Amino acid sequence: MIAVSHLSKTYGERRALDDVSFTVAQGEVVGFLGPNGAGKSTALRILAGFLPPTAGEVRLGGVDLFREARAARRLTGYVPEHTPLYPELPVRWYLDHMAALEGVPRGDRRRRVEEAMERCCLAEVAGTFIGKLSKGYRRRVGLAQALVHRPAVLLLDEPTDGLDPRQIVEARELIRELGRDHTVLVASHILAEVSLICRRAIIIQEGRIVAEDSLEHLGLSARPDQTLVRLEVRGPAAEVRSLLEGQTGVAEVRQETGEEPGVVRCLLVVEGRQDSLVREQVVRRVVEAGWEVRSLAAVVPDLEQAFLRLTGDGAA
Amino acid sequence: MSAVLRKELYIYFSTPLAYILAAAFLLGNGYLFSVAVLSGQPGILGLTFQDIAVLSLLVTPLLTMRLLAEEGARGTVELLLTTPVSEIGVVLGKFLACLALVGGLLALTVLYPLILLVFGGVDPGQVLGGYLGLFLLATVSVAVGVFVSSLTDSQVVAGVFSFVVLLLLWFLQPISLAVGPPVGAFLAALGLSTHLTALSQGLWTLSDTAFFLSMAAAFLFFAVLSLESRRWR
Numbered sequence: 001m002i003a004v005s006h007l008s009k010t011y012g013e014r015r016a017l018d019d020v021s022f023t024v025a026q027g028e029v030v031g032f033l034g035p036n037g038a039g040k041s042t043a044l045r046i047l048a049g050f051l052p053p054t055a056g057e058v059r060l061g062g063v064d065l066f067r068e069a070r071a072a073r074r075l076t077g078y079v080p081e082h083t084p085l086y087p088e089l090p091v092r093w094y095l096d097h098m099a100a101l102e103g104v105p106r107g108d109r110r111r112r113v114e115e116a117m118e119r120c121c122l123a124e125v126a127g128t129f130i131g132k133l134s135k136g137y138r139r140r141v142g143l144a145q146a147l148v149h150r151p152a153v154l155l156l157d158e159p160t161d162g163l164d165p166r167q168i169v170e171a172r173e174l175i176r177e178l179g180r181d182h183t184v185l186v187a188s189h190i191l192a193e194v195s196l197i198c199r200r201a202i203i204i205q206e207g208r209i210v211a212e213d214s215l216e217h218l219g220l221s222a223r224p225d226q227t228l229v230r231l232e233v234r235g236p237a238a239e240v241r242s243l244l245e246g247q248t249g250v251a252e253v254r255q256e257t258g259e260e261p262g263v264v265r266c267l268l269v270v271e272g273r274q275d276s277l278v279r280e281q282v283v284r285r286v287v288e289a290g291w292e293v294r295s296l297a298a299v300v301p302d303l304e305q306a307f308l309r310l311t312g313d314g315a316a
Numbered sequence: 317m318s319a320v321l322r323k324e325l326y327i328y329f330s331t332p333l334a335y336i337l338a339a340a341f342l343l344g345n346g347y348l349f350s351v352a353v354l355s356g357q358p359g360i361l362g363l364t365f366q367d368i369a370v371l372s373l374l375v376t377p378l379l380t381m382r383l384l385a386e387e388g389a390r391g392t393v394e395l396l397l398t399t400p401v402s403e404i405g406v407v408l409g410k411f412l413a414c415l416a417l418v419g420g421l422l423a424l425t426v427l428y429p430l431i432l433l434v435f436g437g438v439d440p441g442q443v444l445g446g447y448l449g450l451f452l453l454a455t456v457s458v459a460v461g462v463f464v465s466s467l468t469d470s471q472v473v474a475g476v477f478s479f480v481v482l483l484l485l486w487f488l489q490p491i492s493l494a495v496g497p498p499v500g501a502f503l504a505a506l507g508l509s510t511h512l513t514a515l516s517q518g519l520w521t522l523s524d525t526a527f528f529l530s531m532a533a534a535f536l537f538f539a540v541l542s543l544e545s546r547r548w549r
Contacts, residue, residue, distance in 0.1 A: 050397050071400075073398055074400050097322070101319050
């Protein structure tokens with residue numbers, strides 16, 4: 001559905017995107033993951049048809065984004081960062097306006113607007129001025145606006161930025177649902193978010209794609225049947241390691257550099273659903289061997305570490 | 317284009333700005349008209365049209381300043397330019413919406429010539445010519461405003477700058493007198509007030525009409541270019 005090849009964008013001297021190529025299949029929900037300033041927004045702006053790239057080609061469902069710009073823009077629904085809206089307009093009025101801009105025929109507009117409002121749970125605020133809505137509602141209006149012309153592709157830039165935890169959960173749920181009917185590209189700098197919404201991620205740093213794969217393969221989320229545990233033990237490194245490796249349920253031990261001499265820091269990959277039992281057993285064995293357990297913690301993989309690993313400068 | 321036009325009209329009529337401006341516009345015109353009538357000098361109708369023209373130049377920048385600057389400041393321009401609507405459609409929609417509003421403001425002033433028509437025995441042709449002139453002037457002042465508003469994200473800068481441009485174009489005729497020929501003649505030919513003189517006497521000429529329309533078209537063309545350039549910034 002989305003085919004991007006050798007896309008580059010330079011702002012003066014600065015390279016915002018550098019030879020970026022990727023594809024997204026129809027019906028896929030893909031995360032576009034990277035730290036702030038990595039080029040995510042630039043890429044989405046190009047895909048939405050706002051910015052022309054310096055070089056490269058984009059095809060949306062076979063339509064060339066630059067040669068057939070109007071047809072391609074009709075295929076995309078775009079929610080820019082911070083969800084810009086017109087506060088003076090009531091919700092229903094605004095959605096009707098956007099539908100008209102997107103070229104939805106007059107006769108279909110009313111039905112499409114009601115449909116989009118229903119999907120985004122906006123029915124009770126249909127007549128409210130956008131300026132009076134809470135942030136969570138505004139995000140939903142932004143999404144409804146992107147949906148109203150039934151685009152094949154949805155481009156969402158930081159869709160949960162600035163929402164409270166409850167709204168974030170609702171927004172993620174909604175985006176996951178949208179993935180059933182649309183091809184979705186979600187830009188985010190929050191790994192947890194991408195791992196909850198998407199199956200596959202494209203990781204971008206300094207304008208270049210550093211990795212592109214399913215989240216499990218990237219090591220960004222543990223497989224559903226695995227958990228990660230970080231353990232610090234005061235004791236002789238080699239012996240601690242071999243003891244840990246010998247435990248049932250421990251699939252892999254990765255030694256990390258500890259901050260203190262004499263303390264061994266390891267990342268354990270625990271297999272099976274009985275991970276709490278394995279943890280208890282590991283602690284007991286370590287204590288029985290006469291060493292001290294400094295700490296034991298479940299590990300949630302985070303983006304920063306993943307970046308360090310993926311970009312290769314992450315020996316530490 | 318029609319969607320943009322509809323939205324701009326909705327915003328104009330759902331916010332207080334247009335009503336406040338209409339009130340101020342009528343207040344100013346009413347005062348100037350009564351002063352002119354009380355002075356009892358000849359050529360009152362021409363004077364009235366000139367007052368309306370100058371006041372309309374004060375009012376239009378306040379109506380045009382938000383048109384594109386606000387879209388830029390809010391970031392909605394990004395949404396607007398990712399829909400299939402063309403830049404020409406956006407500019408024309410905004411231009412026509414504002415022109416309709418300014419046209420409405422001008423129509424409100426019809427009271428004064430009407431009074432003169434009833435009590436003063438003025439020539440109806442002159443009234444018609446005067447209003448045609450005012451409307452043509454409005455096409456230029458709105459087009460200038462749309463263009464200037466496309467240059468910046470700040471409404472205040474847009475408003476002040478388009479006011480300065482309009483004032484300069486208006487005073488080109490007196491300036492041309494100070495400069496003297498041949499540069500003066502050129503400046504006078506570009507002056508807005510130069511081309512209103514004949515119309516406010518009720519004399520319609522193709523050249524004056526063509527002047528206003530081509531000025532408006534030129535500024536709208538610049539506005540389209542400037543809006544397109546947002547994609548490159």
